[in-house]
Amino acid sequence: MILVCGTSSTKLALCHEFGSHCLFTQANPFRDNIASKEDAGETLNTFPYMVWQNETLNSPAACIAQCQLYGYNAAGLEYGTQCFCGDVQNIYVASAPSTSTNPNDIQQYTRSAIPQVVADSNCNVACAGLPQFYCGAGNLLSYYTFNGTTPLYNWATPAGNAAGTYSLLIGGVVVPLIVSQGVNGKVSFLEKHGTGEPNGTGAYELDLSLVGNYKLAWREMTGLQSDVFCAAGLTLPDKAGRQLTAGGWAGQSNYGVRLYLPDGSAGINGTNEWVEDPENLQLQVPRWYPSGLIMANGSVLIVGKFKILSKRPLSNVEQVVEMFHRATFNGTRNIPLLA
Numbered sequence: 001m002i003l004v005c006g007t008s009s010t011k012l013a014l015c016h017e018f019g020s021h022c023l024f025t026q027a028n029p030f031r032d033n034i035a036s037k038e039d040a041g042e043t044l045n046t047f048p049y050m051v052w053q054n055e056t057l058n059s060p061a062a063c064i065a066q067c068q069l070y071g072y073n074a075a076g077l078e079y080g081t082q083c084f085c086g087d088v089q090n091i092y093v094a095s096a097p098s099t100s101t102n103p104n105d106i107q108q109y110t111r112s113a114i115p116q117v118v119a120d121s122n123c124n125v126a127c128a129g130l131p132q133f134y135c136g137a138g139n140l141l142s143y144y145t146f147n148g149t150t151p152l153y154n155w156a157t158p159a160g161n162a163a164g165t166y167s168l169l170i171g172g173v174v175v176p177l178i179v180s181q182g183v184n185g186k187v188s189f190l191e192k193h194g195t196g197e198p199n200g201t202g203a204y205e206l207d208l209s210l211v212g213n214y215k216l217a218w219r220e221m222t223g224l225q226s227d228v229f230c231a232a233g234l235t236l237p238d239k240a241g242r243q244l245t246a247g248g249w250a251g252q253s254n255y256g257v258r259l260y261l262p263d264g265s266a267g268i269n270g271t272n273e274w275v276e277d278p279e280n281l282q283l284q285v286p287r288w289y290p291s292g293l294i295m296a297n298g299s300v301l302i303v304g305k306f307k308i309l310s311k312r313p314l315s316n317v318e319q320v321v322e323m324f325h326r327a328t329f330n331g332t333r334n335i336p337l338l339a
């Protein structure tokens with residue numbers, strides 16, 4: 001059985017050593033690394049957050065300072081080098097998520113027992129950064145808790161301006177479907193275009209530095225060839241911050257791929273427009289309400305929703321997700337759906 005060190009008779013009042021952290025004192029310590037109910041081989045720490053494992057600086061004062069900084073009311077030290085932070089409530093309730101991606105595996109672990117107290121004498125490993133103090137032992141914690149009269153934090157419901165304010169207010173020109181913040185400090189607005197009553201080009205850009213002048217703040221843009229209604233929208237992870245939409249409302253719009261390279265600056269209109277060139281770049285299957293995901297390597301994954309109104313099974317061609325390569329963006333690649 002793994003226990004935590006200390007008794008209620010060994011409160012520390014060494015404010016000369018702890019400085020402002022003397023509001024934390026040694027409390028009744030508890031058992032650590034308790035087996036979970038779901039799997040005896042899976043153990044849970046009493047305090048869930050290990051701040052560091054420091055071979056030279058670990059001490060009660062240093063550990064407490066970090067836990068106090070982060071707003072935790074409990075600190076634990078172990079093995080002489082380890083510092084853990086948490087809340088007193090963790091002593092009574094502890095859990096941890098599983099890391100398995102298999103939905104059939106256990107997804108959440110809960111502790112099988114409440115920790116037990118042991119004597120201070122069990123904690124006999126000197127603190128790496130302050131050897132006159134003990135910082136736990138093997139699987140044993142030295143435990144400190146906040147006992148100040150002023151709470152570490154106060155919860156309150158803000159009111160008035162503290163609850164938030166609106167700024168940069170200006171009349172709109174469209175009911176936007178996709179709104180994106182650009183790297184140029186401006187905001188692009190895309191509306192339903194091409195399949196409804198004509199009322200504009202479908203694309204506009206707002207200069208936030210000119211919100212006091214309605215006529216100058218808005219730039220009408222061109223280049224959209226199809227309807228972005230029901231499209232996915234992304235900002236690409238490149239220095240240019242290109243904006244991309246894929247899919248759309250109906251017909252050719254379902255295949256649509258549109259790109260915009262933000263330019264201009266505060267108070268100066270850009271000249272770039274949206275680009276849509278289906279002869280060189282379009283989706284391989286029609287997509288209505290697809291999802292777009294930027295991958296870790298910068299490529300873009302487009303998946304779902306196939307525009308098929310009948311109840312027939314999907315063909316092999318339709319059962320794919322599509323990938324835009326981060327470097328070329330001149331084509332897509334089929335990837336079979338997971339079984």
